[in-house]
Amino acid sequence: PWLAANAVNKETGDPYFQPYSMIEKDGIKIAVLGLITPHIPHWLPEKIWEGMYFEDMIESAQKWVDVITEKENPNLLVGLFHAGVDYTYNNASEDKYKNENASLLVARQVEGFDIIFVGHDHLGWNKFVHDKSGKDVLILGTKGYASTAAEALVEMNFNTESGKWESTLSGNIIETKDYKPDEEFMNKFNYAYRQTKDYVSRPIGKFSKTISSNDALFGDAAFSDLIHSIQLELTGADISFTAPLSINSEIKEGEVYVRDMFNLYKYENLLYTIALSGKEIKDYLEYSYSIWFNEMKNQNDHLLLFEKDDNGDLIWSERSNTPMLKNRYYNFDTAEGIDYIVDVSKPVGERITIEGFSAGRVFDENNIYTVAVNSYRGNGGGNHLTNGAGIEHNKLNERIINSTEKDLRYYLMKWIENKGTVLIEKSNNWKVVPEDWHKAGKERDKKILFGE
Known part of the structure; x- marks a missing residue:
């Protein structure tokens, strides 16, 4: 069954789905x-979750563990959570209400769990933590793309003196590449695989140049500008916001196929047109560049904002063997439709100078403009509209002028099909200053991230 105890029916106050399930094995x-x-609600349009509200994970876990303990008296309690482990993600704190990634907090603060399977962050967890009573709780989580599976090994022994079952736990993260696919399964779904492969192999147009998403990490880039151009044309908006949704994707010059659209645009976001004031647009950009670029002291500094240890040294990812960015690249939004300057020598909040619209119009912070954004951002994802532009989350819906019916990738594909041959160009509507600092920082950081 679908288990989501904290997804609650607005009308009844009861869980919208089954909150828990009982399994009995050998008594x-x-x-x-x-x-x-x-x-x-921070990511998805309300029509997808209409009729629900979502409780804080810690509060909901405590409520339902109490119910399960009293009603079911289980010998083993397993958590199955679609939430990550790092509760500090997106600069959140441990005490943030309705924390996005509260799995570890639940394990520590709610007594009773033996094992918690986590998802959402795709980081491959296999570790024990202590709950408030000092009991060990095993946390297991897989990596992305079905590359791994999480296995909990449980040995149960009945203690005749206490009259209770006692468990011994261990976990494994299994590499699926080490296992041969099930022949019966593959045969059963081979037709669907073939249909899908044929579909994504269909040519849809041509690109005049190769584009790479890693260019978009360091400045104005043709990769982002292509998405901007399409968003502006589709919506007729004054301004477009977008970020690279892949860190190192490339679409080569020449024939472009349906499959390339997943490199160009990774997620199934809708396209919104929203209303923002000039000041909100400026503050939005200030926020984006504050989580993206370092405040450089000289040309020997890093351009990108990296995660650092207490000694100021870069923290390296064990998974990718590269330095870790302090924030996620898919939150590094740029703008199109306006010309602006980003001064990385200045502190957060004082970096952006908007010179005007690229077409020559005057940009006025007091005016209201139409802005093209994806639905993730429009619903509050990344906090650009809330922490940046200063709009209350419950007021974001009022800013939406319209939305596409289908996902943005569909419209990108149709746009390219209609164009036939797409001239790939960088718009050069924004730049980073001091320019010599930007050049040196870009070269340094690109080399350590991509070896270029």
């Missing part, structure tokens, strides 16, 4: 409690 009662990240 051992196993309870499985499901929770989902409460940040769904």
Whole structure:
């Protein structure tokens, strides 16, 4: 069953889905409690979750563990959570209400769990933590793209003196590449695989140049500008915001296929047109560049804002063997339709100078403009509109003028099909200053991230 105890029916106050499930094996009662990240309203249009609200994971877990303990008296309690482990993600704190990634907080603060399977962050967790009573809780989570599976090994022994079952736990993160696909499964779904492969192999147009998403990490780039151009043309908006949704994707010059659209635009976002004031647009950009670029002291500094340890040294990712960015690249929004300057020598909040519209119109911070953004951003994802532009989250819906019916990738594909041959160009509508600092920082950081 679908388990999501904290997704609640607005009308009844009861869980919208089944909150937990009971499994009995050899006389051992196993309870499985499901929770989902409460940040769904920050990313997805309301029509997808209409009729629901999402409770804080810690509060919901405590409520339902009490119910399960009293009603079911299980011998083993398993958490099945679509939420990550790092509760500081997106600069959140441990005490943030409705934390996006509260799995570790639940394990520590809510007594009773034996195992918690996590998702959402795709980081490959296999570790024990202590709950408030000092009991070990095993946290397991897979990596992305079905590359791994999480396995919990549970040995149950009945203690005749206490009259209770006792568990011994361990976990494995299994590499799926080490296992041969099930022949019966592959045969059963081979037709669907073939149909999908044929579809994504269909040519849709041609690109005049090769584009790469890694260019978009360091400045104005043709990769982002292509998406901007399409968003502006589709919506007729004054300004477009977008970010690279892949860190190192490339679409080569020449024939372009349906499959390339997943490199150009990774996620199934809708395209919104929203209303923002000139000041909100400026503050939005200030926020974006504050989580993206370092405040450089000289040309020997890093351009990008990296994660650092207490000694000021870069923290390297064990998974990718590269330095870790302090924030996620898919939140590094740029703008199109306006000309502006980003001064990385200045502190946060004082970096952006908007010179005017690229077409020559005057930009006025007091005027209201139409802005093209994806639905993730328009619903509050990344906090650009809330922490940046200063709009209350419950007021974001009022800013939406219209939305596409289908995902943006569909419209990107149709746009390219209609063009036939796409002339790839960089618009050069924004730049980073001091320019010599930007050049040196870009070369340095590109080399350590991509070896270029």
